[in-house]
Amino acid sequence: MTHAMPISERYTTIVAGAGPAGVLAAYHAAAKGPVLLAESMSLPRYKSCGGMLHHHTLRTLSQYGEIPEDIVLSPRTVRFRYHDWDRRVLKPTDLEFLNVDRARFDEWLTTLLPSNVELVGNCTLRDVTQDGDSVRASLRVDGADIDVTCDNLIGADGGRSQVRRSLGVASTATYVTLQDFVKLEGPIEPYFDCIYMRDIGDEYAYSYVVPKGDVAIVGSVYYPRTKRPWEKQDLTLDILRSALPELGESVSREAAAALYLRSRADVVPGKGRVLLTGEAGGFMSPSSGEGISYAVNSGRLAGLAVAQGDAADALAAYTSLTADIRANLFRKMRWLPVMESAVGKVVAGFVPTPIVSKVTQGL
Ligand SMILES: Cc1cc2nc3c(=O)[nH]c(=O)nc-3n(C[C@H](O)[C@H](O)[C@H](O)COP(=O)(O)OP(=O)(O)OC[C@H]3O[C@@H](n4cnc5c(N)ncnc54)[C@H](O)[C@@H]3O)c2cc1C
Structure with a gap:
């Protein structure tokens, strides 16, 4: 009460x-x-959150009742996709998330x-x-x-x-996270796209794009003590829009922190x-x-x-x-040291998609 x-x-x-x-x-x-x-x-x-519920969350919450449909957004589910932006390598996986409105x-x-x-x-x-x-x-x-x-x-x-x-x-210590809610000028694929690009510099970890009804979240994660993350986010959005014109203007932007364990x-x-x-x-x-x-x-x-x-x-x-x-x-x-190294990111691009899919189930 x-x-x-x-x-x-x-x-x-x-x-x-x-x-x-x-x-x-x-x-x-x-x-x-x-x-x-x-x-x-x-x-x-x-x-501030991507609002993606992992099957471990759904399994635990099934003991307490059904997740109401009115908190679920379109597309209902999104699958994790590894995206090496510079090499244009895409690795769709079987890891699926329920796509919800986090506040609701x-x-x-x-x-x-x-x-x-x-x-x-x-x-x-x-x-x-x-x-x-x-x-x-x-x-x-x-x-x-x-x-x-x-x-x-x-x-x-x-x-x-x-x-x-x-x-x-x-x-x-905490990562700095920024999320833009951008208007969608057209449909984008039903993926939680996790994007790695080199142009943003060493303080940048990765970005993600996920459709949420008539908007999409474009989020980025920066290592602790990153300087001017807002400028880096502007640059990231420009780069993403050059290949994804469906990402329209930003309706809002929010900053938050996530554990750097x-x-x-x-x-x-x-x-x-x-x-x-x-x-x-x-x-x-x-x-x-x-x-x-x-x-x-x-x-x-x-x-x-x-x-x-x-x-x-x-x-x-x-x-x-x-x-x-x-x-x-x-x-x-x-x-983590392997996953975050430049070599690790390059190697991930050559790993067969079914193996990337299997590995991400455990992340
Ligand atoms: C940008 C971003 C995107 C994310 N996306 C996802 C995702 O898609 N899927 C996913 O699984 N996880 C995601 N996460 C992680 C997830 O949001 C958190 O791990 C999760 O919310 C942690 O839950 P919690 O209850 O521990 O803490 P929180 O959800 O942070 O709740 C803590 C609460 O404590 C309150 N509080 C703080 N200080 C005090 C105080 N002194 N007294 C009383 N109250 C206080 C705060 O106001 C807050 O409401 C994301 C995180 C970020 C930052």
Whole structure:
């Protein structure tokens, strides 16, 4: 249920951040007692995103209900295609995504919450302290400062997590991402085209184009501390339009950040009675940038860990439950130096399409 203010001074669990990780964590933690789900944005929140749902996301969410058709955009599904722009090499794969409106998807997730979860917007977690018995969260709600306590706190507050910082855990570096929503002057193919081009320079990782109804998202990802990414995005759009005239004028542009995961130390399940989930804990694919499946899966496990026993044991339970996800992340990290090298990108162009297709299933 949505509230303007927390109605209590004590909860069984407080969850910071109402993204997919936070909503799934709150959903399951509610089995143990009342939950405060604090979201710093006004509701419904908005997250810059491609809105492509991986089959791992769909498999997890099938336990909670059908994804409503009115959040799905045209084309309904898009397939991943590797695109070496300079060599004009295209490798379509079998990796398919459901193409949704991300804002409506996030809003739908909150409708699944049970009635003992209080969802409060404009509620920013500013600090977390803990002793052996409880956790205290300092919140700012609509300009007022309040303190609320709980048995466990779950930090699901994204890639720039304040909860993580309050625990004294180093933040993860972040890519700079820019997304333009461009008008479509004609149909484009139903692919999530992942494009590599050399003209944009070393600070540029890749771009992607994906049709979303009568617009397309043209997104680009830049390495941390990239200078003048807006100019680089203008140049990228010019280059793309030279071969894809269907990409019309840009209706809007947004900047965001995505985790730049390179070390095992970036993935941290939490400390004491505080659990970190989704991007806050470093749970996101380091190789593809796909993050929603990691958010829903780690969020779900954080909620289950809190619900299943003594509050003091929740972190140990969560650490054990997420062992497979962390092993999967570490495996992907090992491949990154090869995938990102100039040689790796050239070699990818010569790898037979069925093999590229098989490899991308694991990214
Ligand atoms: C440009 C871009 C495109 C992407 N495209 C895709 C895609 O197509 N498919 C895919 O699977 N993944 C994609 N991702 C990744 C995906 O969006 C994220 O990994 C996913 O949203 C992470 O979920 P989360 O719940 O951990 O965090 P978030 O969705 O970031 O949610 C965190 C929430 O916490 C709130 N918050 C922050 N600080 C506080 C605080 N102090 N107190 C209270 N609340 C706070 C924020 O307002 C936010 O609502 C993309 C990411 C970017 C940047």
